[in-house]
Amino acid sequence: MKQQLKSLSLTLKRKKISFADAAKKSSEDKGSGAEGGELGWAPASRYVPEFAKAVEAGKKGELIAEPVKSEFGYHVIEVVDTRPIKAPAFEEVKAQLTDQVRQEAMLKYAKEIRDKAKVEIK
Template sequence: MKKQILAATAAAFVMGALALPAVAQNIAIVNGKPVPKTRLVALEEQVAEQAARTGRPVPPEMAGQMREQVIAMEIFMQEAQKQGIEGSENFRKKMEMARQSVMINELFNQYQEKNPVSDAEAKAEYDRIVGAQAPAAGAKEYKARHILVEKEDQAKAIIAQLKKGGNFDDIAKKQSKDPGSGANGGDLGWANPAGYVPEFSDALKKLNKGQTTDAPVKSQFGYHVIRVDDIREAKAPELPKFDDVKPQIAQQMQQQKLMKYQEELRAKAKVE
């Protein structure tokens, strides 16, 4: 009897030991059917690739969510199979489209893996962007004010009033129809003249610091009375450091490379 108990215990131990690797290979058993760990690994790799392309880390809480997603997919798959969806014509058509989509995505993924954006390429693109943002030599910025009215006679009357000592800020608050600057005494802040409509820009560049236009300036918005409060050399906008934007630049350049590859394939194809 003792030998039989020992034999049964040994057999149970052996069976348990053999079962351990099988359990380790699955993340769950759904309705008696094992859900292999390889599905979870494949999903984790897919999420990690997407995160790498965007330069963002995978949140720690995603691990549990991905496991639950794989289990949910098995539950839904079993129900679909129970209802015989696999045998429907609609299912076969969609599977063919999905097959094509997966193959194409894999083609593009392999191309991107073989043609990555180097740090040197990303840095060159960053330098190009910085250079494009730099102001032209001798460019100036103007701190200006204006009073906008509908009729030329109104603008002429305001100019006459200013010449007699009228307060520009007060007149702008009372009469300017520009809702953005009128409430602030006509203040437009610092700006490059190129940012204004041509008529306004041309008049602005003819004024020196402290000067006001002698005649109304007509534009598509109405009639302007313009005063220049100050002038300075144009400054380049503050841009983020290369290391801070390198992932975004690399991602954009990778997309550009992929688009060029797609265009080349279409150009080489013989379509009749």
């Protein structure tokens, strides 16, 4: 299997087939394979460690030299583009954070009440 992927990687590097066509033809992942290997934008941390490490080491427009093995099998990876991860401004998430803090406080309070309650069935 790994040898077949090395051969595929070499074919891709020589531009004898596009990455998308190779993924549609050879991928065992029915989801991304049907999409030409496209995973969309996501931080590398979203993926399993082996895959994430390879993606982080890759450069824009680069095909990762070696197939990467993970718990899901072997992967041939092409980094199409990169962009920095930018945290949203506080004002953009203030309402969400406020709601989250209120919800957590309410859950904590409800737990405290339950823990102190004495229920007797007669």
